[in-house]
Amino acid sequence: MAKYLLLKHYRGAPAAVNDVCMDQWTPEEISAHMKYMHDFAARLEGTGEFVDGQALAPEGTFVRYDGEGRPPITDGPFAETKDLIAGWMVIDVDSYERAVELAGELSAAPGAGGNPIHEWLELRPFLTEPPTITE
């Protein structure tokens, strides 16, 4: 089993095919989308492939050490250039192929008009501890 991180971006990812801002959907479309995401996570819990997932607020800050005795510095009003993560899900699957398959499924969540969003999700494998025994 290998763990993968699925990242959903507020921005920074290429535009989705069905790229309509959520407040332009109908309330029913929003409900359908939420249900899809929820059912997806529930199904992976059932197959034992779900690890964890959380949504993140859009406001993020870059922070950097600024030298001895000085407070850390945070970035200024340049937020528009940043890649922002909207949420993440960690899955634990048998193969890279399975991870891609699930990410594709998540990307097909319904959006405006009830059609799939086709949004870009970022898939990142977790680095693992080196094995105790190496041949």
Place this chain on the structure above:
Amino acid sequence: MDDVMLRSLTPGVLGILVRRGADFAAAEDAVQDALAEAVRVWPADRPRDPKGWLVTVAWRRFLDATRADAARRRREDLVEEQPAPGPATAVDDTLQLYFLCAHPSLTPSSAVALTLRAVGGLTTRQIAQAYLVPEATMAQRISRAKRTVSGARFDRPGDVATVLRVLYLVFNEGYSGDVDLAAEAIRLTRQLAAGIDHPEVAGLLALMLLHHARRAARTASDGSLVPLAEQDRGLWDTASIAEGVGILQTALARDRLGEFQAQAAVAALHADAPTAEETDWVQIVEWYDELARLTDSPVVRLNRAVAVGQADGPRAGLAALAKLDESLPRYTAAAAYLHERDGDLARAARLYAEAALKAPDLAERDHLTRQAARLNSRRSG
């Protein structure tokens, strides 16, 4: 073995040990040992006085541990002078724990964790689950908190207001895992109210009961938020409302108004209205005026502006809102709501979408996004 019964006895036993002079952390270890012993022995040989039994065993464990520790010999001399173990009244000892756990030197999250552990008798695992952090993280938080209050002596009550703030924090966490923190906070506040004569304790208990009574109506089956005006009032727990209103009235009659009583009064006015339209908004505005006087909190002024919008029309609400700082939490959501009622749907939709980006939790964000979507689809459709 009855877990709930053991949990309800734990704070009293811990309180007795602390009152007799045991250090908090050492007392807690001793009580845990006694509980483990109880789980082992009781099924075969259940004592007639479970609490007395626990006190005796815990006290013996504490003395053993203290004796074994040469550096603590001086304290041992001190505690040996104390009376022998035996039945004692639960409330006074538990009260000391409330004040110890809400010690001013603790951070709010540490005070909350320690209160749930020591007064509530929850396991570290249960608290960790409720706050969605790993058990090891919560164990560290609790042991740091114990170290912080270690050595603190409690011969007189501390600050009631701090205890109430901690309990309200617990209440507002909602619940997850196998512990309902709102119900737990009500249980602990009830216990506090039984042991301390203070109108604000009653005010907080009333406030919690009134909020809690509406919980079943507050979310739809899919987890989405249902605003007060749209809630199915048939789902409200009338017994809990009646109890809250009764407690509040007794507290108000004492004429020592505080923040929690005033908040409970607002909640009671909402709970009293048979329909949203029949809500007594004029009186609610008056209570917000009292609250603003008591707390001078900008958040209260924001709520007041929304209430003014209901009592005197959206224009009046927007005028009250205009005097406040736009960076306040939920300012944008309040403005969106008032503009919608004023008929400016385009502006309202834009503000709802903006408010959704600033929402502090998922349910609220989804609710605000749906509000924007509702107005946008109505305008285009």
